Amino acid sequence: MSEHELRVSKIxxxxxxxxxxxxxxxxxxxxxxxxxSEGLGVSVGMNVPSDRLGRKDLVKVEGRELSQSEVDVLxxxxxxxxxxxxxxxxxxxxxxxxxxxxxxxxxxxxxRNCITNAEEPVETRFEVIADGVRCDYCSTVLRSDIAEHxxx
Amino acid sequence: MRQDHLITATQLSRDDIxxxxxxxxxxxxxxxxxxxxxxxxxxxxxxxxxxxRTRMSFDAAAQRLGIDTIDxxxxxxxxxxxxxxxxxxxxxxxxxxxxxxxxHPSEGAATLAAEFVDVPVINAGDGAGQHxxxxxxxLHTIRENHGLDDLTVGIMGDLKYGRTVHSLAxxxxxxxxxxxxxxxxxLRLPRSVRFDLHETGAQVREHDDLxxxxxxxxxxxxxxxQKERFPDENEYHRxxxxxxxxxxxxxxxxxxxxVMHPLPRVDEIAPDVDDTDHARYFEQAxxxxxxxxxxxxxxxxxxxxxxxxxxxx
Ligand SMILES: [Zn+2]
Numbered sequence: 001m002s003e004h005e006l007r008v009s010k011i012x013x014x015x016x017x018x019x020x021x022x023x024x025x026x027x028x029x030x031x032x033x034x035x036x037s038e039g040l041g042v043s044v045g046m047n048v049p050s051d052r053l054g055r056k057d058l059v060k061v062e063g064r065e066l067s068q069s070e071v072d073v074l075x076x077x078x079x080x081x082x083x084x085x086x087x088x089x090x091x092x093x094x095x096x097x098x099x100x101x102x103x104x105x106x107x108x109x110x111x112r113n114c115i116t117n118a119e120e121p122v123e124t125r126f127e128v129i130a131d132g133v134r135c136d137y138c139s140t141v142l143r144s145d146i147a148e149h150x151x152x
Numbered sequence: 153m154r155q156d157h158l159i160t161a162t163q164l165s166r167d168d169i170x171x172x173x174x175x176x177x178x179x180x181x182x183x184x185x186x187x188x189x190x191x192x193x194x195x196x197x198x199x200x201x202x203x204x205r206t207r208m209s210f211d212a213a214a215q216r217l218g219i220d221t222i223d224x225x226x227x228x229x230x231x232x233x234x235x236x237x238x239x240x241x242x243x244x245x246x247x248x249x250x251x252x253x254x255x256h257p258s259e260g261a262a263t264l265a266a267e268f269v270d271v272p273v274i275n276a277g278d279g280a281g282q283h284x285x286x287x288x289x290x291l292h293t294i295r296e297n298h299g300l301d302d303l304t305v306g307i308m309g310d311l312k313y314g315r316t317v318h319s320l321a322x323x324x325x326x327x328x329x330x331x332x333x334x335x336x337x338x339l340r341l342p343r344s345v346r347f348d349l350h351e352t353g354a355q356v357r358e359h360d361d362l363x364x365x366x367x368x369x370x371x372x373x374x375x376x377x378q379k380e381r382f383p384d385e386n387e388y389h390r391x392x393x394x395x396x397x398x399x400x401x402x403x404x405x406x407x408x409x410x411v412m413h414p415l416p417r418v419d420e421i422a423p424d425v426d427d428t429d430h431a432r433y434f435e436q437a438x439x440x441x442x443x444x445x446x447x448x449x450x451x452x453x454x455x456x457x458x459x460x461x462x463x464x465x
Pocket of ligand 1: 109110111114115116135136137138139140260
């Protein structure tokens, strides 16, 4: 399946996040804190046929090169994602996402009685564990339902 | 213990625990030797949830070390969320005191407090989270009665919300102890505590009733099942009734079984147990003084040492 067939335009400079699990593209944008108000050109492809994933999503952000630490947190919802840095229509760098040690300020704690859900001047902080994440404050373990707790 | 906070039992190694308990033994043997050791310092008691005994226990332990205490008084916990943030409160109190004892209805409160202040913070209970100073006095009681090796412990009651249970179960993984968890299905250990137990390789043996494991136990740790945990009162009475013990229940127990309870109890241990040799819960409560003296002494010593290092630089 070529880029042309995806009906998502090529970008000149920026980042293409490819091989995102189908249905997670908007969560990717939420985690990255991109909502359009920055004026960046953003195109989203959803449920595009993929050899590797069956159906995949992809996200293109024009005019911004995302750093590895910014994209690593995506590994929680899109572990197969590939990150392509594009300059002058050419992919100059291709990276996989790797699991970070911790995730700060991205997820809200599912424990309603957690101190991070009170009006306190702190960001949430989760330790990344083998099969999920764990709140540094109340120790609540979050496994399959991480995407539901994205809070940005 | 090199840290100067006590927030959760997971931070405690076997060496940390034994160091505090050794000191508690020394304190118990000769309290006079510790009198006035920290004279001129101040401890703030910050209880955002009602408590009498834990607060009094810390107050008494502090005074025996010569520490003055200031108490923020009773706080209606329902108003906590509307008022000042905890982060602000502890930063203000840090200016008045050299250490802080904190009880708060939200899990993670003590972790947060410790991030905002430089003085030692002791978690005296954070919601359904942890209560590590209770664990130290529990372990002291177990150690003085049985030692901490080759131990079989049954923990019964509300294992889901019981913070004393969470801290004790985690701390026991440092020792050669088999743990049995006895509770109704709906009040079993939470995922967070299971995670810590599995991390250490500890087995989680769960039981619906006490009968089968009672003959094996060295220690039976009983906790209260609260009415609020059940949607209707009949269900509460039906379930809670199965986790009460009396002198008859203990007929099947080994002669040297130690029965413990973090107190206050309501009716989960019948008064006729008090007259048996098994009852150790009052001794356990009394152990709060030497253990909390040893804990405060250790943390203040660590904090002073850390300060000394900063000055030297
Ligand atoms: Zn939490």
